[in-house]
Amino acid sequence: MSAAADDDLWSAIGDPTRRRMLDLLLADGDGTATGLSERLPxxxxxxxKHLGVLDRVGLVHATPAGREKRYRVDEAQLARAVAQLSSVGAxxxxxxxHIKRIAEAVQRAKDERGTRP
Structure with missing residues (x-):
């Protein structure tokens, strides 16, 4: 996946409403825009619109169901996002x-200068 696609993915996940929608869809298995709107503010x-963003980045897929669409989380794409986040975290x-080691070395140097006669 390209850096631009990754940026789009993380931008989509970065929105708290979309994260909540993903949580609801994962818990329920699937859902519609109408059903989700009844549970969100x-x-x-x-x-x-939020579902459209999630669909464009591949986190959800829509299936026609009468006059609405049913959305389901693409768990493989979500797992890929989780793996990327774990890699970034690591x-x-x-x-x-590394920063901590540098700060500790600076502090030791200060302490040593402070104890000299």
Whole structure:
């Protein structure tokens, strides 16, 4: 996946309403814009737009169901996103450990200068 596609994916996941929608869809197995709007503090039209964003990045897939569409989470795409997030987290853990070592070395140097006669 390209960096632009990753940016789109993370932008989609970054919205709290869309994360809540993913939670609801995962818990229920699937859902419609109408059903989700009844459980969220946004209009059906807003839910439909959010579902469109999630669909474009591949996190949900729509199936026609009468006059509505039923949305289901693509668990493989979600698992891929989780793996990416874990990788980013591990990289930041490494960076933060390095920063901590530098800060501790600076502090030791200060302490040593402070104890000299």
């Amino acid at each position: 946004v209009t059906r039209q807003a839910v439909a 990289a930041w853990d490494t960076r933060l450990r």
